[in-house]
Amino acid sequence: MVSVAVGLYGPAYVRGFEHGRDSLTALGGFAGLFLSGMLLVVLADDAFLFMVAWEVMSLSSYFLVAFQHENAANRRAAFLYLLMAHIGGLAILLGYGVLASFGGGFAFEAMRAAPLTPGWASVAFVLAFIGFGMKAGLVPLHAWLPEAHPAAPSHISALMSGVMLKVAVYGFIRFVFDLLGEVQWQWGVAVLAIGSVSALTGVLAALLQTDLKRLLAYSSVENLGIIFIGLGLALVFLGTGHAPLGTLAFVAALYHVLNHALFKGLLFLGAGAILHSTHERDLEQMGGLLRRMPWTGLFFLIGCIAIAALPPFNGFVSEWLTFQAALQTWQLESGVLRSLIPIVSAVLALTGALVAATFVKVYGVAFLGQARSRHVRHARQVPFGMRAGQGWLAGLCLLFGVLPTAVISVIDGVPRQLLGAGLPQAAAHGWLWLTPVSPATASYSAPLVVVLLAVLTALALWSLRRGAVRRVRRCDAWDCGFAPPTARMQYTATAFAQPIRQVFGLLFHIEESVGRREDGAPRYQLSIGDRSWDLFYAPVMRAVESASRRVVRLQSGNVRVYLGWTLATLVLLLWIIS
Amino acid sequence: MTAVAWGAALLQALLYAALAPLLVGWIRKVKARLQNRRGAPVLQPYRDLRKLLVKEARVAHTASPLFRAAPYIVFVTTWLAASTVPLVAVSLPTAAIADIIVLVGLLALARFFLALAGMDVGTAFGGMGASREMLVSALAEPAMLMAVFTLAMSAHSTNLASVIDYQLGAFALRPSFLFALGGLILVAIAETGRIPVDNPATHLELTMIHEAMLLEYSGRHLALMEWAAQLKLLLYGALIANIFFPWGIGQSFTPADLGIGLAAVFLKLLALGAALAIGETVLAKMRLFRAPAFLNLALLLALLGLLSHVILEVGA
Amino acid sequence: MSPTLLPLLQQIVLVLAAIVLFTSFVLLAQARLVAAIHAFAWQGALVAAVTTVVAATGQTHHLYFSALLTLVLKALLIPWMLHRLTRRLALDRHVESLHRPALVIMAAVALVIFSYWLVLPIVQQEMTFTRNIVAISLAVVLIGLLMMVFRQQAVAQVLGFMSMENGLFLAAVSATAGMPLVVELGVAFDVLVAMVLFGVFFFQIRESIDSLDVDRLNRLTETAEEGIVAAGRTTPRAVAGEDG
Known part of the structure; x- marks a missing residue:
């Protein structure tokens, strides 16, 4: 094992x-x-x-x-x-x-x-x-x-x-x-609740960050939330006696564990490469990196697509499996669970869409557009070793996305040992088809999707690039006829997140102000706080503080009082033991 | 048999690409008549596409290679997504490649690249469009999924062919399907950028969402992007028409069945298009921060569909 | 029980009951008073339709009469009276949105699930159909009460109260094929009287505190003189009341 x-x-x-x-x-x-x-x-x-x-x-x-x-x-x-x-x-x-x-x-x-x-x-x-x-x-x-x-x-x-x-x-x-x-199904409900709260707040917090590594860290919170949603589903199914479904949810969670290790590693290495060549972690200073670091740009794009759970990469497979597990709730006896689990999956869907928004922001601001600072304008390729590391992970992301049946047959050993049953039906219809429950219920053929995408793209390219219209002329940006855009006129990461910040503002402690600097130029200030500090940590801290103040009172400095406490403790302990 | 099936699937995929501009032309025509205008001919979108395809493409100096790749990716992904939705016949092999959730995933992939393309040139409008598009899609996603769940809870499947078969086999008045239909229509309106969420006819700078992302495109790139948007509209139309009103769809691949299926889906889409045109004439576009309320309504409808399924439709 | 096994009329009852629940949500979230009154009228009409269909399924002819009574009273008369009231109180352009609509709607959804859970133990043989409708009715009642909690406007509160009554009536119709006609008439009369009394009270309240915001009624706990002074201008206390 x-x-x-x-x-x-x-x-x-x-x-x-x-x-x-x-x-x-x-x-x-x-x-x-x-x-x-x-x-x-x-x-x-x-x-x-x-x-x-x-x-x-x-x-x-x-x-x-x-x-x-x-x-x-x-x-x-x-x-x-x-x-x-x-x-x-x-x-x-x-x-x-x-x-x-x-x-x-x-x-x-x-x-x-x-x-x-x-x-x-x-x-x-x-x-x-x-x-x-x-x-x-x-x-x-x-x-x-x-x-x-x-x-x-x-x-x-x-x-x-x-x-x-x-x-x-x-x-x-x-x-x-x-x-x-x-296991008891009530545990599963608790894990589901915590998991979905983590997924949602994690991704929202990530969306609001402008520090790349901090953003990635918050996105880890979100991904762990998704993993725990899968585990919670497994607990609910196992606790209510639906072992095969429990196995499905469990495999989905394990798959996401693997996937997260792959794409989050890839993204952190990408962030490291950017840091290495530009000395920047702040998104607001980046821009246009795709043309200066094409390989890192390509690999980072793959990481972004994978983490946003889009086909045909690996993140999509594990989220799809989680959804398929959740979709089997109709087999549960309890109507309350039958109505609660879909709500959790709606949260999961919202999370997925917000992750996509987050990584559109990251990629769009860091790699596309024009450079926003001098360091970034002079960025250069990172050494071959760093690129190779990223490329290796990016390749794995694609591989894990395209061949899910092979991956599942490897993962399958874990539930077979822990739960006593595997997921044989997933690959029952050949390596081409992923069918977690049965082909009539749902099927996904990642290899065919990739092949069809490739064939259709080739077809479109071939048919459109023949003839005289192949040429592309370079010109200034149109931009509705305004003056040619400068780097400062681009949408920033903060601006990108503004609509979502406004809609979900309730969950955060947001302070926004527009004032003037000393030289008279307008200045926009934004600070985003985590509500968990006010709601959870502050009360805990206060309680600890007041408790310690009470303990301080015991420390009178008199040796005999200390000895008295020792004696009392000893007597109490002996009494408990006997 | 399988060769016939794949052939039919290929035919249907081509049909999607061929019919998509027609639906848009029809909607524009009906809208124009409702506004007492004569309007452009129904075939105008085809002419526009042809004109754009032969024109020279212009690309901004600041654009990266992604800008030129994106139209192909967006178009192909949307097309593949469309070809998995049964249009004239049910049991297509393409429906097995991707169930509804994969369909949603493919559309999300197209949107991802669309938004990136919007941000690529580095203009403020592009960024604005991308930011708003991601907001709208983020809010639409849970509603869409909840509606899918409602269907799947009854049909015990997310495979579109199975869902339609189930509807044909065991039709009943179901409150849950009614609500899911309502939710899905609202989601479709938001996702395809129609009034009241976005206005496909506008180039008024501060209200654009979808158009703002396409602002820098021209020539064949623009043609592909426009075509993809038309495909997406047809896709949602076919989805709604064939799931909730499945009658007439071909059950086998005989020419007669396919012919009836084509005629049926044609009529259904004409009706849906006319309804959309009427809705767009009656309603005004909302400002952006009303869109969350609109999509919350979609979510609420889908949620009520789910609850009424659990409460009313399942005994014991 | 799957809907496909039910006779068509019962399927219609299910659909109508589900739409009644939906109108409850519309009532809860509707910001404009006049639109809320319309939603209430639709709810009344739907309840009347349910009653008609139930009457058609069973051989209970007096239900036709109660359906007619419901239609006239709840879908026409009371909405009309409320309309007139709002116009005379100059409230017909009044917009009052909920403080945090998403949270209130979530609470309402939770109430629906809760009422379903409550009704689950009522196990009666071959009565699952009825039990399900009872769950919906209970949810309508609870959402009506929720509306009274979260709305500040007195007219909106009356709407909440009336929709609670709709829920009770729905339960009675579907569970026991309607109450005896005498009781029903009595209830209908009560509702009508309540409506008239509400109308009178509105004018009274308006005259004394110049508003129909029920949060302002907090001030009735203060001494009479203060209350009169406060009515004229906004005191700090009154502002605090509005915030809460």
């Missing part, structure tokens, strides 16, 4: 090493520690080793985030990350504690056999969900993610986003689907 999981994460690791070589800096030590920590988490066979490896992973990634520690913002991000990673670790530890106390041992074997009561199983589930959800960056526990990811060097961001978040998903799957035993 472990080897299957490693096989699953294998490609991502290989890629990680490859890009470790490409990068400028030698972060070797910690990067190696980080990778081995993640590897150990996946390999671990008992809770002790798991937790130790987990902490190794958290701590080494803390140092990686704090790598550029001259910058105060990076230090703060790293501290926030450390804090939240430890709270999450604590929750996971407690979750394992519940299992261990019932199963009588820390080996996974013993935990699997643990006779849990439903109540305690739910407690363990909630603890695990908090712990792994924090690491996976689910809303509202995502605050560290958009801070920590941009702070780390680009290839480490790619690793953190592409692999570390997946380790959290792995932990969650291992805990809930493997160790906990019987």
Whole structure:
């Protein structure tokens, strides 16, 4: 079973090493520690080793985030990350504690056999969900993610986003689907709710960003939301006794895990390449990069199409499978679930469309149009190694999109081991047809779509480019006859997001103002805050603060009072133990 | 048999490309008559396309290669999407390549490149059009999907051929289908850029959405973009006509069946086009920030369709 | 039970009931008062149509009479009275949009699902058809109440109240093939009297506080003198009331 999981994460690791070589800096030590920590988490066979490896992973990634520690913002991000990673670790530890106390041992074997009561199983589930959800960056526990990811060097961001978040998903799957035993459908509803909230707020936050790496980090929140929607569907189906459908949703989630590792890695590497050649992370300074960095531009375009879940790339396949799983809700007995799950999939559809908007913005502003700053105007190609890394990932994105049946037959081993059943019907009609339930229900033939697209394009090109009209004359932009547009007249990233910002403004803390600078020129200011700070973190912080103020009162400084407390604790403990 | 089926599918794909300008010409004609104008001939869109195809294409200095590739991608993707929607006969092999969700995905791919092309030259209008298009499509997507869900919950399939077969086999008055129809019509209006969301006839600078993205195109590139838009309109028309009013569509590939299917879909599309023209004459274009309310109505309709399916149509 | 198994008349009842639910949503979200009154009239007409169809399916002839009564009262008379009221109160151009329409609509959708869930346990043999309609009626009642909570305008609140009554009537018609005629007449009369009383009250309220915004009624809790002073000009307190 472990080897299957490693096989699953294998490609991502290989890629990680490859890009470790490409990068400028030698972060070797910690990067190696980080990778081995993640590897150990996946390999671990008992809770002790798991937790130790987990902490190794958290701590080494803390140092990686704090790598550029001259910058105060990076230090703060790293501290926030450390804090939240430890709270999450604590929750996971407690979750394992519940299992261990019932199963009588820390080996996974013993935990699997643990006779849990439903109540305690739910407690363990909630603890695990908090712990792994924090690491996976689910809303509202995502605050560290958009801070920590941009702070780390680009290839480490790619690793953190592409692999570390997946380790959290792995932990969650291992805990809930493997160790906990019987699942309850109520858990699935909770996971669905959190997943859809994460997906929606993640993508909206991404849409409003202008810092490329921050944007990508928020988009990780969104993708993890989609993965958890798939897992939630699987839990609902399994909990209501529809094992084949549960398997379908589970495979969809796993497929998206793989896909996200691929295209998010690709996009982070693309962002790294831009940073390398222009020293810019701010979208508002970019523009026209496609003509200066054509290869990066092409690969980044592929990443954008893949992440926007558009055919024929890989992101579309996993979202399609998730939709197909959700569409099988008519088989459920409960009418309330039958009406709630479609609402979740409507949220998923909204998310998908907003992701497309986000990446139209990113690509349109960064790669198209005219350069908005001097650095960008003088951008040059990045070295061959960096291009090769991106090209390799872009090729995989296409491959995973075109041959879904092959990919599913590989993934299939995981549900067969965890849930006892695979998804044989997916490829039952040959490698050409993906039929998750049956051909009458739904089918998708990615190879044929690609072939037909290619044939039709060739046909259109051939028929239109014959004869005398082939020539294309270059001229100034028409622009309704106004003066030739300059770089400053282009739509900016902020302007692009304005309509959506206005429609969904309720979800964010937006402050907008138009004033004047000292020299009299108008000045537009916009700040976008995350509402989860006001709604979730601020109250928690206040509670912690008041609690600690109360604890301070115990510290009178008198040694005998301390000894008194020690005595009381000792007596209390002895009483509990006996 | 399969060879016949593929042949019919190919024929139908060609039919889509051939009929698309006609539908637009018909709508314009009806609109003109309603406004007491004589209007251009019904075949005018064909002449426009031919004229654009033989003209020289001009491309701005600032445009990237994507600008020249986009028309081909947009046109081909829309065409492929259209060819998966049954027009004259039901059980086409192309319907199995892509179900409704893939169809939505293909249209989204076309839109993605359309919006990118709008942003490519770097003019303010192009960016504005792209930004608005993405807003409208983002809000239309959940409504579209909810309507699809409502259909799929009854028909137990997202395969268009299966859905139409189901409608033909077990027709009943269903409140859920009624609402889904309403929702889908609103989505179709928004997605094809008709009044009241967008005005296909406008070149009034600040109200454009779709036209703003095409502003920099000329010659054969413009022809492809216009043709793609016409295809998309025909696609939505065929989708609505054949899912909700499936009668007459060919069940087999005999010439008689195909002939009846063609005649039936022709009449249905004429009726739908006339209804659209009347609607566009009666309604005024909304300002952009009313569009969310319009699409929320679409979502609400689709949601009510789903709820009435769950509450009213499934016992036990 | 799949619709294909039902007789055609029952299918029509289902469709009509679903549209009644839709008019409830329209009432809830409609910003213009006159359009809301029209929506209410349509709702009344649809309820009357449901009653007619139910009368045609069963052999309950007195339902024809209640259908006629509903049509005259709810689709014609009361909307007409409300129309006249709004014109005389100069409210016919009044526009009052909901504060956060998307959230209110979501709440209404949640209420529909909730009422379905509530009705689920009513298991009666061969009565699923009726039970489903009861779920719709309950949803109409709850949405009417929701409308009264979220609307500030007194006339809109009356509309909410009346649509609640529509929901109750729908339940009665579909579940028990209508109430006894005497009861029905009594209810109809009550509704009419209530309408007249509302009309009188509107004028009273308008005369005393110069507005039909029910949030202004908060001030009735203050002492009489303050209330009179406040009626003339906007005090800080009144502004705070409007915000809430």
